[in-house]
Amino acid sequence: MRGTGARFITLEGGEGAGKSTHIRYLAEHLRGLGIEVVTTREPGGSPGAEVIRKLLVEGPSEAWDATAEALLMFAARRDLLVHTIWPALRQGQWVISDRFADSTRAYQGYGHGLALAEIETLYRLAVGDFVPDFTVILDLPVETGLKRAATRAGSENRFERFGTDFHQRVREGFRQIAAAEPARCVLIDADAPLDTVRARVLQAVRDRLGV
Ligand code: TYD
Numbered sequence: 515m516r517g518t519g520a521r522f523i524t525l526e527g528g529e530g531a532g533k534s535t536h537i538r539y540l541a542e543h544l545r546g547l548g549i550e551v552v553t554t555r556e557p558g559g560s561p562g563a564e565v566i567r568k569l570l571v572e573g574p575s576e577a578w579d580a581t582a583e584a585l586l587m588f589a590a591r592r593d594l595l596v597h598t599i600w601p602a603l604r605q606g607q608w609v610i611s612d613r614f615a616d617s618t619r620a621y622q623g624y625g626h627g628l629a630l631a632e633i634e635t636l637y638r639l640a641v642g643d644f645v646p647d648f649t650v651i652l653d654l655p656v657e658t659g660l661k662r663a664a665t666r667a668g669s670e671n672r673f674e675r676f677g678t679d680f681h682q683r684v685r686e687g688f689r690q691i692a693a694a695e696p697a698r699c700v701l702i703d704a705d706a707p708l709d710t711v712r713a714r715v716l717q718a719v720r721d722r723l724g725v
Contacts, residue, residue: 515644517606521723522599522644524614527652528685529674530662531704532711533612536652539712540719541610547725552602555612556590560597563590571671580626584633587618588640595641614646616691616699621673624687625680648722650715651692652704656681 516522523540525533534555541551554560558567566586570578578586591614602609615637622628656678663674692701700718704711719725 515600516603520603520606521608521647522603523608523610523719523723524616524646524649525610525612525652526614526616526620526649526688526691527704528620528654528656528659528681528688530659530664530666531652531654532662532708533652535708536650536712536715537610537612540715543716543719544608544610544725549725550605550607551610552598552607553610553612554594554598556594556614556617557587558590559594559611562593562597566590566593571673573672575672575675577672580622580628581632583626584618584622584628584636587622588636591615591618592640595644600644611646614649615641616649616651616688619691620684620687624690625676625684646698648719649695649699650718651688651699651701652711653685653689653692653701654703654705656685658705 525537527533537553541553544551556563557570558564566589570583570586570590599609599611615633618633618636619630623630623633660674660678660681664670689701692699700722702711702714702718706714
């Protein structure tokens, strides 16, 4: 699956955690070291998955139940793996993804209450035994994140309308994932100035991946 040295890194976290900004910083940093980097996002990132993304993020919050949402997320993920992530890794490029399966665990699992065992069944079907080499989870208070998300350009997505309790469960879910898988995940306090969080992310990548 991976060419020599290629790594798959995922950034995770709730709404307004700053994932896309920190992916940009991290990609710039790695490129500065001479590493070829492909960045992508979920849901979406490949032509087929972007079509599915539109179904997921537009429309009323009740448009899909948790199971349908999870199935669509994994359909989009499969397409992204087949068309973008796996080909890049095979060529030795590093891939950084804005969200991956931990978002399904946190949002559809902890947030909506879908059984985590069912999510793992879907994972095995769609992804197999492929897992990220390293996952950065950006953690910040729900109110701060939702406020940040509300002020950025673009219309609010379906998920921002689920209410504070939902997003609280999502945050708790991410924290539990980080605690359960310390070898893969690092939880970073993102309730700090951008430069501070940037330094924390780069330090974590340095510690884990040696770059
Ligand atoms: P996006 O605009 O990417 O949100 P953000 O900028 O906060 O990352 O919209 C994606 C939304 O989809 C986001 O609210 C989280 C949600 N989501 C899930 O619920 N499950 C998933 O598996 C994924 C990948 C995303």
